[in-house]
Amino acid sequence: MAKRDTDKDLTFEQARAELESIITAIEQGKFGLEEMIAQSERAKRLHDHCKRILTEAEARIQRLQLADDGTPLAVPMEPPPDESAEE
Amino acid sequence: MFDRDRRQTIPQAPSNLRPLTVSQLNALIRQVLADNLPGTIHLVGEISNLSRHSSGHVYLTLKDDQGEIKAVMWKSNAAGLKFKPTDGLEVVATGYVDVYGPRGQYQFYINRLEPRGVGALELAFRQLHTRLEREGLFDPARKRKIPRFPRTIGVVTSPTGAAIRDILHTIRRRYCCASILLHPVKVQGEGAAEEIAAAIARLNRFSDSLGGIDVLIVGRGGGSLEDLWAFNEEVVARAVHASRIPVISGVGHEVDVTICDLVADLRAPTPTAAAELACPVLDEVLDDLAGCELRLRRAIRNHLDHAHRDLAGIERLEWFRDPCGHLRRAEQQLDEMLSRLAYGCSRRLARYRERLHEIHVRLAARQPTARLQSEKMALRQDLRHLVRMVKHRLELDARGLESFHARIEASSYRQTLARGFSITRLKRGRRIITGPDQVSPGDLVITETAAGEFESRVEDPRQPRLFD
Secondary structure, eight states: OOOSOOGGGHHHHHHHHHHHHHHHHHHTOOOHHHHHHHHHHHHHHHHHHHHHHHHHSOOEEEEEEETTTOOOOEHHHHEEEOOOOOO | OHHHHHHHHHHHHHHOOOOOOOOHHHHHHHHHHHHSOOSSEEEEEEEEEEETTTSEEEEEEEEEEEESSEEOOOOHHHOOOOSSOTTOOOEEEEEEEEEEEEGGGHHHHHHHEESSSTHHHHHHHHHHHHHHHHTTOOGGGGOOOOOOSSSSSEEEEEEHHHHHHHHHHHHHHTTSSSSEEEEEESSSTHHHHHHHHHHHHHHHHHHTTTOOEEEEEEEEEETTTTTTGGGHHHOOOOOHHHSSSEEEEESTTTTTHHHHHHHHHEEESSHHHHHHHHHHOHHHHHHHHHHHHHHHHHHHHHHHHHHHHEEEEEEEHHHHHHHHHHHHHHHHHHHHHHHHHHHHHHHHHHHHHHHHHHHHHHHHHHOOHHHHHHHHHHHHHHHHHHHHHHHHHHHHHHHHHHHHHHHHHHHHHHHHHHHHHEEETTTTTBBBBBSSGGHHHHHHEEEEEEEEEEEOOOOOOOOOTTTT
């Protein structure tokens, strides 16, 4: 298992997958006691990381604008009025 | 002009070449057709003379106002028809031309038959479809997985259409933590396809500097086939195919299938459905995460419980409670064995010693000097014993003699003799005779009287008669 310096860089999928594999391994009793405690701490961190991604991420809506040199820029965009009518 | 060229070349053939058989000619024509006609032809025409053979094959003629061609559709292709071809129906037939030798006819062999709808557009669609399919752009194997938890969703659509409204609404309702990046484009009319293709390429190229885009939604709301046409253009197909970011296509309504839909990694029936496929429902993800936490806790608790039970089990073990007991018992056993060994040895030793002694004694007994010695000793002892016996006897005799004399004196049977009684004895042995049965005729007897003895011979010993 490669040691990562910054778990913050993990995507939700990566963190979620690693969390799953740790839990499965613990459930199957694959770790020794000390290893399990270390892994469970990591699992907790991964869980918190996942949760943070989900709950702290602000839903941003942006639209792309092209600068004069053709570079795209993302600028905030107001969500259109919420009409639930489907087309 | 073509006809004139032909007329010029064909008459030359018999003069230059050997005569051909009919079959050879048909084969030649077949070769010319195969070499000069495309392998797949989309043919527009009207059906006439249609007959469905009992074998399942369909025979028909395709015609327009100036000509006609015989056509056949084999059973295997005819079986897949979604509609029923009838005389007078305008169709687009896809297939190839070949020569039917037995009749000397060239025929059109139909692989696919479609009713002719919009004509040119449909044909264009078919042609592009055939080409891209052959190139492998629709290959399911090259479709990428859509990430389950996108952080940023790129959307390529019109900023004013119903599609963007539905997409935004759907994503915010389901998965409010995802960022949405709209690349506004024209979705219909002149240049729309190029704009869509450029937008897909641009979002791919600038993905990193825009914070990373996990998935693209390309689409628009419903409309006529002409309205949706941009999504059937090759540039769009190529751009979707080239995209590194997985693409979900959501164009028009459920019934509309575009080239873009077929090339995309995932086809959604509508833009709303595309948004649903692009992201999970946050609450479900949170539930799942909570489930993970629960499982984690449970797994740890199980693990710890198990460890505790294990430890308790070990604590209950005897060797754990009294680790020295085992040692002591072993020691005791060792001691016992040692003493048994010592006892056994000494007993054995004693027996050997005993037997050795016996042997020694027996051996000594067999030694001649020792034997002599013992014989001598025994002899000496016997001698001593004898001497003692004799001495004792003599003493005894002396004493007996004295008492006998006295007793003789006392009883003095001779006094009885003096009164006239006598004692008769056998001369031989001097045994006193007490009855006639003790003598036989001729025996010499001595009779003792008080005055002396006399000898006589027995004449007639008679049995004493007590009462005669």
